[in-house]
Amino acid sequence: MEDFTYFLPISSRMDVYCQPSKRVRTNFRIPFDRNDFEEEGKNPSIDDLPDECLFEIFKRLQSGKSRSSCACVSKRWLMLLSSIRRDNEDRGDQELENNGYLTRHLEGKKATDIRLAAIAIGSINHGGLGKLSVKGMNSICRVTNVGLTSIAYGCSTLRALSLWNIASISDEGLLEIAKECHLLEKFDICQCPLISNRALIAIAEGCSNLTVLSIESCPNIGNEGLQAIGRSCPKLESISIKDCSLIGDCGVSSLISSACSSLHKVKLQALNITDFSLAVIGHYGKVLTHLTLCSLKNVSEKGFWVMGNAQALKLLISLTITSCQGVTDVSLGAIGNGCKSLKQMCFRKCSFISDDGLQAFSKATRTLEVLQLDDCNRITISGIIGSLTNHESNLKSLVLVKCSGIKDTTLQSPLLSCGSSLRWLSIRNCTGFGAASLALVGRLCPQLQHLDLVGLYSLTDAVLLPLLESCEGLVKVNLSGCLNLTDESIHTLARLHGATLQLVNLDGCRKITDQSLVAIADNLLVLNELDVSNCAVSDCGLIALSLARHTNLLILSLAGCCGITSRSLPSLERLGKTLVGLNLKGCNSISSSSIEVLVENLWRCDILL
Structure with a gap:
């Protein structure tokens, strides 16, 4: 030798x-x-040879293929190759040859510096790395600044970077990203405690093409970082900030006022901001289309009132407000007056709004298409009917979740035309919503396509049948948790809507038996998803379903159906010709040997056991 x-x-x-x-x-x-x-x-x-000599040899390799071949020799060679900074000419050639086609995702134990180095070397000859997502677990995550530096040196085509739950990376790794990855457009960091304003300022100054920024639970990022983003990123379109204790009015207001010409989406959650920030949003948010405000404890009624009356949010089409005690009837009316183009409105856990505020908002905003009320306990059926009346011609979706203030009442609502536009009705876990309430809302539903009634224990056949008869062509029906419904409702549903129904969910409807499966088999021509989990169905019903002339089922859930035994094996195999998903969890009457045969024969189907 x-x-x-x-x-x-x-x-x-x-x-x-x-x-x-x-x-x-x-x-x-x-x-x-x-x-x-x-x-x-x-x-x-x-x-x-020592690392210094190998480094000089590797630095002179001209082709990406040669570098990849050398990287396969050992981890040592891989890490040396990944630590070589490409000069400007090489990076320019890479950007011309590669357009960032590749997407890579590392999670948990697979998130290591070695894997990042391999991605950096291997992606050069395969279109270049465009998107990288690393989701670690702080206790075992082995990603450090070394891995990020490898990505920076080898992936100048990077356009989207997401770092979640990584306690071992600090500013140094992101400083290298900022120096080398000037094409970066989307930056998302979550639970990275060592990243500070220094890194965010570097990203702002080095990545002027940034359009999307998301920061969550990063305790060392404060106002200075957001101010730098506002100064240096004129293309910023979307900003999401959550649970960062050092961020306050100074950073938020500076960012929004600086990026007012391009900023379309803003989400602020669990921040120490006050009315001043909302006033800035109301004044500078002229191109805002989506606004989400959550858990802003220091914002009062005045802040929301000023935001609405500033009259700048004329292009806003979606507004979501969650757990903000400053939202009252007065501020809600002001928001309605200032957001004339609003189409989607969602209130969650807003305990100070009542029927008066909802009706004032509805009268002011006549373009609303989607209304969702979640855990708003001062809203009653009167407010719901009033809101629906004001939006009869344009409202397409109504969602009510855990609104305990809605009770059955003898209220007589004004008659509404049969041309009501409502297509989606979802009432979930509103325990007071009974026969009278459903009858009132049912007058709006001749064109209803999606019916979602979940956890309504008082719902009976007598209450549901009139609603089913008033609808013209239901497509998706979810009745899970409605314990008192029987086969009569399903018979009527199948008979009236069999030609259009694509999804039926009866999970937990304990009084549903094989008769319902027979009705479904005989009438539902285009059904592709059926859930009869925890129902009183047995082998006989499944046999009838498998013998249906028009079987197009893609997903079937039988979880918790103890009446399904090994006798259903031939039926499941017949249904398996079209199935892509089958849920048999809790079907303890099916033997293990039958399960093995089923898994072997239905190899195209994803079976949950």
């Missing part, structure tokens, strides 16, 4: 670490003492 020395760089390539005093001869030899290697029981190898 004396010829081993020919692997080393010759001539001018040797002047990296020591300048030769005269021209190097081509027959130059580096003497090796063969006895040294023989004593250790090994032959001389290129891997015996």
Whole structure:
């Protein structure tokens, strides 16, 4: 192995670490003492060179294929190759050849510096890395600044970077990203406690193409970082900030006022901001289309009132407000007056709004298409009917969740035309919503396509049947948790809407038996998803379902159906010709041997056991 020395760089390539005093001869030899290697029981190898020499060799590799081949030799070579910073010319060539086609996602134990280095080296010849997501677990995550530096040096085409739950990375890794990845457009960090304003300022100054920024639970990021983003990122379109204790009015207001010409989406949650920030949003949010405000404890009624009356939110189409005690009837009316283009409105856990505020809002905003009320306990059926009346011609979706203030009443609502636009009705866990309430809302439903009645224990056949008869063509029906419904309702549903129904969910309807499955098999022509989990169905009903002439089922859930036994194996195999998903959890009457046969025969179907 004396010829081993020919692997080393010759001539001018040797002047990296020591300048030769005269021209190097081509027959130059580096003497090796063969006895040294023989004593250790090994032959001389290129891997015996120190890192400095290997680094200089690898730096001169011209093709990405050569670098990838060398990276496969060992982890040591991989990490050395990934630590080589590409010069400007090389990075320019990479951006011309690669458009960032590749997307990579690392999670948990798979998130390591070694894998990031491999991604950095391997993506060069395959379109370039465009999106990278790393979701670690702080206790075992092995991603450090070394891994991020590898990505920075090898992936100048990176356009989206997401880092979640990683306690071992700090500003240094992101500083390298900012220096090398100037095409970055989307930056998302969550639960990264060592990242500070220093990194965010570097990202702002180095990545002026940034359009989407999301920061969550990063305790060392404050106002200075947001101010830098506002100054240096003129293309910013979306900002989401959650649970960052150092961020206050100074940072939020500065960012929004600086990016007012491009900012379309804003989400602020659990921040120490006051009425001042909402006033700035109301004044500068001229191009805002989506606004989400959550858990803003220091914002009062005045802040929401000023935001609405500032009259700048004329392009706003979606507004979500959650757990904000400053939302009252007065501020709600002001929001309605200032947001004339609003189409989607969602209130969650807003305990100070009542029917008066809802009706004032509805009268002011006549373009509303989607209304969702979640855990708003001062809203009654009177407010719901009033809101629906004001939006009869344009409201398409009404969602009510855990609104305990809605009780059955003898209220007589004004008659509404049969041309009501409502397509989606969802009433979930509103325990007071009974026969009278449903009858009132049912007058709005001749064109209803999606019916979602979940957890309504008082719902009976007598209450549901009139609603089913008033609708023209239901497409999706979810009645899960409606314990008092029987086969009569399902018979009527199948008979009236069999030609259009695509989804039926009866999970937990304990009085539903095989008769319902027979009705479904005979009438539902285009059904592709059926859930009869925890119902009183048995093998007989499943046999009838499998013998249906028009079987297009894609997803079938039988979880918790103890009446399904191994006798249903042939029926499940027939249904399996079209199934892509089958849920058999809790079907304890099916033997393990039958399950094995089923898994083997339905290899195309995802079976949950």
